[in-house]
Amino acid sequence: MKSPMKTKDTPGLDRRRFLQGTAGLAGTALFTGGTLLTSVSSYAQNPPSCPVPPSGGTPFVPGSDKRPVVLRKSIGAFNSAELTKLQDAYTALRNLPAGDNRRWLMQADMHALFCASCTNSPTDIHGSWTFFPWHRAYLYYFERILGSLVKDLDNFRLPYWDWENIRTLPPPYRSPGSAANSLWDGSRNSGLAGGGNLPSTDGTASRITTLYGLSDFATFGGDAFSGGSLEDDPHGIIHVDVGLPFLPQHDMGNLGYAARDPLFFAHHCNIDKLWSGWNDLASGGSGTDYKNPTDSAFLNARWSFWDENQNVVSISAGDVLDHEHNLRYIYKSPEIRFHRFDLILECRFLCCRPGPDPGPFLEVTEQVREMVQRAFRAESPVVLVLRQVSIPAGISGSFDVVAVRGERKTVVGAIGVLDHGHVVHRKTHSITLSLDVTKAAEDLFAKEKPATLHVYRRAVERTKEKRQPEAFVLKAERAEIRLEKR
Numbered sequence: 001m002k003s004p005m006k007t008k009d010t011p012g013l014d015r016r017r018f019l020q021g022t023a024g025l026a027g028t029a030l031f032t033g034g035t036l037l038t039s040v041s042s043y044a045q046n047p048p049s050c051p052v053p054p055s056g057g058t059p060f061v062p063g064s065d066k067r068p069v070v071l072r073k074s075i076g077a078f079n080s081a082e083l084t085k086l087q088d089a090y091t092a093l094r095n096l097p098a099g100d101n102r103r104w105l106m107q108a109d110m111h112a113l114f115c116a117s118c119t120n121s122p123t124d125i126h127g128s129w130t131f132f133p134w135h136r137a138y139l140y141y142f143e144r145i146l147g148s149l150v151k152d153l154d155n156f157r158l159p160y161w162d163w164e165n166i167r168t169l170p171p172p173y174r175s176p177g178s179a180a181n182s183l184w185d186g187s188r189n190s191g192l193a194g195g196g197n198l199p200s201t202d203g204t205a206s207r208i209t210t211l212y213g214l215s216d217f218a219t220f221g222g223d224a225f226s227g228g229s230l231e232d233d234p235h236g237i238i239h240v241d242v243g244l245p246f247l248p249q250h251d252m253g254n255l256g257y258a259a260r261d262p263l264f265f266a267h268h269c270n271i272d273k274l275w276s277g278w279n280d281l282a283s284g285g286s287g288t289d290y291k292n293p294t295d296s297a298f299l300n301a302r303w304s305f306w307d308e309n310q311n312v313v314s315i316s317a318g319d320v321l322d323h324e325h326n327l328r329y330i331y332k333s334p335e336i337r338f339h340r341f342d343l344i345l346e347c348r349f350l351c352c353r354p355g356p357d358p359g360p361f362l363e364v365t366e367q368v369r370e371m372v373q374r375a376f377r378a379e380s381p382v383v384l385v386l387r388q389v390s391i392p393a394g395i396s397g398s399f400d401v402v403a404v405r406g407e408r409k410t411v412v413g414a415i416g417v418l419d420h421g422h423v424v425h426r427k428t429h430s431i432t433l434s435l436d437v438t439k440a441a442e443d444l445f446a447k448e449k450p451a452t453l454h455v456y457r458r459a460v461e462r463t464k465e466k467r468q469p470e471a472f473v474l475k476a477e478r479a480e481i482r483l484e485k486r
């Protein structure tokens with residue numbers, strides 16, 4: 001359901017931020033009779049201001065944080081006192097003076113720095129196994145800053161937006177839809193900003209079920225060179241649902257700006273919860289299932305932040321793995337039923353077959369075909385894992401992965417690709433795609449003329465275009481099929 005109130009309003013937002021603290025300046029001041037005022041100067045704060053990144057600093061000592069262990073909750077479970085505290089914390093953050101290293105824009109630009117959106121970016125923590133631990137560390141210091149601003153460092157914890165349950169933007173973040181609400185951001189997709197639902201395919205419980213069936217960290221959370229399956233779907237796709245990858249509604253859709261939307265932190269808190277819940281599936285012993293990497297290159301990755309006292313601190317990936325003991329928060333274990341895809345079958349993903357539906361397709365042995373068909377007939381899920389799928393430079397937005405065989409088209413997955421703040425930093429990067437292809441298994445594994453797989457750009461608001469032609473040709477270095485052991 002769309003609200004009649006349109007919030008296509010963002011060009012002024014950075015100006016609002018620029019002038020933040022000026023009493024009485026609300027988003028509405030930038031409208032004239034409903035007409036959007038756009039001027040070059042309203043983009044004055046774009047691109048991100050790219051501050052000098054903090055470096056070095058006092059290393060985090062595991063065990064030194066002795067605050068109580070407190071539950072991080074869904075925003076939907078916040079009572080009115082908790083909501084008021086959250087809003088007060090964001091208001092205080094937004095009102096910090098220009099020179100303060102904790103200030104709102106500095107926090108947001110820390111994210112820009114760590115996604116290679118700045119020419120002085122130290123590194124890009126996206127697209128590899130640093131994705132989970134860096135964001136966890138970032139949320140930790142951000143949460144401490146907010147907590148100290150409302151004098152509740154001990155008990156203040158961030159909420160998460162569990163989009164698998166809450167299918168709209170959480171009401172406190174969109175209503176009231178003005179700068180009077182410290183959780184509001186004007187730079188959002190107008191449909192969602194007005195109360196619309198997320199696309200029904202995105203960030204669903206069933207997607208989480210699929211991801212939780214992947215028991216190795218590399219496929220779930222990435223390795224040194226490639227992002228994991230969760231990073232593009234649901235992480236990326238939800239980003240691009242909330243913010244389009246272009247102006248003016250782009251905050252969440254662009255890594256250089258994403259953390260300028262308070263919703264970013266609720267989104268990432270949910271991502272953090274999903275990582276934590278995945279780890280909870282590990283059983284003891286020496287196996288590696290559902291456990292984090294033990295490579296020293298992973299454990300020793302270290303980043304610097306500003307803490308609530310504006311001191312530079314550093315923390316490593318290894319320091320954040322045990323969030324309960326080291327970072328003093330827990331989540332309620334998610335109640336997700338899942339299948340374990342323990343049976344891994346090799347196949348080849350070949351590009352490209354000529355013919356009526358030219359495109360990449362799967363080549364499997366007779367034996368594999370039979371196993372897949374048996375699983376399919378038993379209504380047991382079939383997952384296709386494509387590794388080192390390269391996303392060409394300059395591509396961003398939301399895409400559907402579609403199996404095409406003759407007239408039949410079956411959507412088997414989504415890819416959400418965030419733009420970066422600066423054009424020069426757009427680059428080819430590598431992702432892992434885990435697609436639930438159960439519904440298309442008959443076509444993809446057919447003996448004669450199997451289905452081909454295509455990536456279509458979703459129709460987007462700006463262009464009002466129907467589904468566009470192929471966005472890019474899907475290529476993967478490796479492919480495998482995963483089934484439940486039966």
Ligand code: C2O
Binds near residue numbers: 126135
């Ligand atoms: Cu650092 Cu959701 O991106």
